[in-house]
Amino acid sequence: MKIKVPTLIIxxxxxxxxxxxxxxxxxxxxxxxxxxxxxxxxxxxxxLFKQNGINCITVSSVSMALYFADYGWNDITIAFPVxxxxxxxxxxxxxxxxxNILVESQYTVIVLSSFITHxxxxxxxxxxxxxxxxxxxxxxxxxKIIHLLDSHKHLNFKxxxxxxxxxxxxxxxxxxxxxxxxxxDILNKLKQNYIKLFPNIIISYGDTPxxxxxxxxxxxxxxxxxxxxxxxxxQYHMGSCAIEDIAIAVACPVVAAHPQRNELVIxxxxxxxxxxxxxxxxxxxxxxxxxxxxxxGWSAPIPGAYVSSLSQEHGIIKMPEKDLKxxxxxxxxxxxxxxxxxxxxxxxxxxxxxxx
Amino acid sequence: MKIKVPTLIIxxxxxxxxxxxxxxxxxxxxxxxxxxxxxxxxxxxxxLFKQNGINCITVSSVSMALYFADYGWNDITIAFPVxxxxxxxxxxxxxxxxxNILVESQYTVIVLSSFITHxxxxxxxxxxxxxxxxxxxxxxxxxKIIHLLDSHKHLNFKxxxxxxxxxxxxxxxxxxxxxxxxxxDILNKLKQNYIKLFPNIIISYGDTPxxxxxxxxxxxxxxxxxxxxxxxxxQYHMGSCAIEDIAIAVACPVVAAHPQRNELVIxxxxxxxxxxxxxxxxxxxxxxxxxxxxxxGWSAPIPGAYVSSLSQEHGIIKMPEKDLKxxxxxxxxxxxxxxxxxxxxxxxxxxxxxxx
Numbered sequence: 001m002k003i004k005v006p007t008l009i010i011x012x013x014x015x016x017x018x019x020x021x022x023x024x025x026x027x028x029x030x031x032x033x034x035x036x037x038x039x040x041x042x043x044x045x046x047x048l049f050k051q052n053g054i055n056c057i058t059v060s061s062v063s064m065a066l067y068f069a070d071y072g073w074n075d076i077t078i079a080f081p082v083x084x085x086x087x088x089x090x091x092x093x094x095x096x097x098x099x100n101i102l103v104e105s106q107y108t109v110i111v112l113s114s115f116i117t118h119x120x121x122x123x124x125x126x127x128x129x130x131x132x133x134x135x136x137x138x139x140x141x142x143x144k145i146i147h148l149l150d151s152h153k154h155l156n157f158k159x160x161x162x163x164x165x166x167x168x169x170x171x172x173x174x175x176x177x178x179x180x181x182x183x184x185d186i187l188n189k190l191k192q193n194y195i196k197l198f199p200n201i202i203i204s205y206g207d208t209p210x211x212x213x214x215x216x217x218x219x220x221x222x223x224x225x226x227x228x229x230x231x232x233x234x235q236y237h238m239g240s241c242a243i244e245d246i247a248i249a250v251a252c253p254v255v256a257a258h259p260q261r262n263e264l265v266i267x268x269x270x271x272x273x274x275x276x277x278x279x280x281x282x283x284x285x286x287x288x289x290x291x292x293x294x295x296x297g298w299s300a301p302i303p304g305a306y307v308s309s310l311s312q313e314h315g316i317i318k319m320p321e322k323d324l325k326x327x328x329x330x331x332x333x334x335x336x337x338x339x340x341x342x343x344x345x346x347x348x349x350x351x352x353x354x355x356x
Numbered sequence: 357m358k359i360k361v362p363t364l365i366i367x368x369x370x371x372x373x374x375x376x377x378x379x380x381x382x383x384x385x386x387x388x389x390x391x392x393x394x395x396x397x398x399x400x401x402x403x404l405f406k407q408n409g410i411n412c413i414t415v416s417s418v419s420m421a422l423y424f425a426d427y428g429w430n431d432i433t434i435a436f437p438v439x440x441x442x443x444x445x446x447x448x449x450x451x452x453x454x455x456n457i458l459v460e461s462q463y464t465v466i467v468l469s470s471f472i473t474h475x476x477x478x479x480x481x482x483x484x485x486x487x488x489x490x491x492x493x494x495x496x497x498x499x500k501i502i503h504l505l506d507s508h509k510h511l512n513f514k515x516x517x518x519x520x521x522x523x524x525x526x527x528x529x530x531x532x533x534x535x536x537x538x539x540x541d542i543l544n545k546l547k548q549n550y551i552k553l554f555p556n557i558i559i560s561y562g563d564t565p566x567x568x569x570x571x572x573x574x575x576x577x578x579x580x581x582x583x584x585x586x587x588x589x590x591q592y593h594m595g596s597c598a599i600e601d602i603a604i605a606v607a608c609p610v611v612a613a614h615p616q617r618n619e620l621v622i623x624x625x626x627x628x629x630x631x632x633x634x635x636x637x638x639x640x641x642x643x644x645x646x647x648x649x650x651x652x653g654w655s656a657p658i659p660g661a662y663v664s665s666l667s668q669e670h671g672i673i674k675m676p677e678k679d680l681k682x683x684x685x686x687x688x689x690x691x692x693x694x695x696x697x698x699x700x701x702x703x704x705x706x707x708x709x710x711x712x
Contacts (some may be wrong), residue, residue: 002441003441004439004441004442004445005417005418005419005439005441005442038668038669060668060669061361061623061669062361063361080611080623080669080670081611081612081621081685082611082685083360083361083609083611083623083686084609084611084685084686085358085359085360085361085609085686085688086360086361089360104612105612105613105685107684107685108685111685111686131617132621132665132667132670132672133611133612133614133621133670165667253439253440253441255436255437255438255439255440255489256437256460256461256489257461258489261487265437265488265489267417267436267439270630270632270698271698271701274626274630274631275630275631275632275698276626276631309488311488311521312394312416312697312698312701313394313416313417313436314436314488314489316488328463329437329438329440329461329463329464329467330439330440330441330467332441341668342626342627342631342668345627345668
């Protein structure tokens with residue numbers, strides 16, 4: 001491959017394997033699989049999902065929904081609180097595809113009631129402990145929202161949805177699986193409260209760490225992990241994946257070497273990798289692992305090598321002397337990103353899907 | 357203004373004022389002004405510089421140089437170590453405009469010698485204490501590079517260039533100005549060592565904090581600040597600007613309110629603002645200040661309100677109860693970004709230049 005500038009390299013074999021693993025787990029559990037496409041945001045990667053029989057997807061914005069609708073996806077959940085200024089786009093999209101959106105206030109439902117003229121699926125966002133968005137399960141607003149939905153012919157109450165983002169600050173697999181079980185209990189209790197009145201409601205749950213670590217997704221009607229398609233260094237550190245499951249590496253040209261301080265400078269900065277990092281003691285920040293590209297992909301991370309800082313276009317790699325002396329300006333080196341969703345977003349228009 | 361999604365709002369009056377302040381300081385010092393365009397990356401903002409008589413610019417990548425060359429800029433310095441895989445693009449660009457690039461190794465100069473067939477200005481990057489890139493002033497590599505340049509007809513030795521990025525970790529104005537003075541001394545000594553052999557060489561210095569804080573730029577032949585055009589919360593915290601000098605705000609729709617924890621949720625996340633933050637004690641992270649848009653711009657930051665966390669598309673704003681209750685989903689709120697270069701890069705295709 002001829003790399004001139006920082007480029008996202010996607011290993012199709014790893015993507016396919018990550019996808020197959022999740023698909024097989026989903027099939028064992030008879031759960032609907034509605035993967036989150038915000039990680040890759042790519043019609044080309046979407047095709048790999050389609051080949052696995054996946055027809056319904058999750059996105060995080062109206063513009064992302066429009067993009068995938070234009071590529072033939074026609075069952076889409078926008079897993080983000082309704083953005084009222086885009087209500088006309090939502091209405092238009094609902095006329096073209098099966099669209100679900102998220103609400104968490106009566107106010108929003110009242111606004112939707114006045115503007116929506118096509119059938120639209122509505123999930124109520126439930127806060128199962130992450131405390132970013134959603135209603136807590138005993139919020140009296142819940143009943144009022146459901147009452148409003150029940151009286152509107154285009155707004156179809158679809159069920160309860162949560163994102164257990166607090167797994168990212170949990171300590172270890174047991175705590176992560178406990179969060180998943182707690183979320184399942186909370187969502188199922190809500191479902192039981194309303195199932196007689198609304199026999200078709202479901203519960204939908206999403207996050208990559210718990211969906212990756214569990215052996216059993218039974219008890220959820222639908223799951224929506226996204227990051228698992230690529231994984232990343234953060235997921236590896238949490239224990240969601242093995243290092244060899246990480247399916248993307250950012251190819252970066254080396255532009256300078258400073259052996260006196262064990263550093264390489266790469267063309268590859270915050271505008272390519274994002275400023276996401278993993279913090280450790282004593283102000284140490286990890287912005288990515290470093291790999292060598294090989295004939296058929298890339299190596300394991302070079303021991304002792306890591307991206308230690310990023311500015312707008314520059315990355316600084318710390319590397320043991322014996323490895324550092326192998327590199328000269330113009331060589332291409334790989335960085336495994338901390339957060340694949342952000343790196344893939346930044347490099348959306350500059351990627352290579354490598355088929356082995 | 358009709359805002360549907362996160363949008364960069366640029367206050368032209370503030371841009372013009374920030375620019376006029378720097379231009380007037382530069383004129384008093386008889387220094388060449390070669391502003392860094394990596395902050396705005398915008399041909400439209402570039403026009404405002406042109407109206408101030410500015411003809412030479414700095415960029416941080418070959419692609420950015422190509423972009424501005426296509427808009428008629430013909431005196432460009434790429435302030436980034438030469439990216440050898442783009443050498444053909446550099447050569448082509450050198451045939452169209454007055455182009456300067458940066459070197460810091462013999463190896464790179466030897467590669468350039470073999471490929472460059474048009475006149476190309478070469479600055480040697482000097483590390484005056486930041487330790488990101490560049491040669492330390494007494495590195496024996498310096499003489500060897502200059503010797504190589506002297507023997508090549510297309511590679512024109514232009515002088516010594518530094519970026520004092522260590523001002524960003526300095527404590528207070530005195531320390532920042534001391535860094536500037538030290539850099540000036542280092543660069544001038546180098547110039548004196550070579551001026552007899554190369555009578556046209558200059559010294560070029562760039563960073564926004566010191567160029568903003570000093571009253572006197574004399575002693576530098578050229579300066580290259582960039583961020584000053586917009587400033588941002590980081591610059592404000594360092595003392596480079598007043599809060600009312602910050603010339604951009606990101607307009608974000610409110611999507612949810614959680615008064616029980618004094619939080620608003622906005623459509624505006626890491627893919628709009630970047631994950632840059634300012635850290636303080638006890639794990640507190642500041643991802644932006646919060647303002648109200650007004651008829652003629654925006655308010656001072658709402659006291660006690662700030663962006664406390666960012667995920668891919670979500671932002672969480674902490675806000676006192678009395679202010680929070682004024683907002684409902686669909687309202688538009690403003691965020692002053694921590695780092696304007698990264699926010700402007702993310703929102704390059706979605707901005708409004710507001711003329712008062």
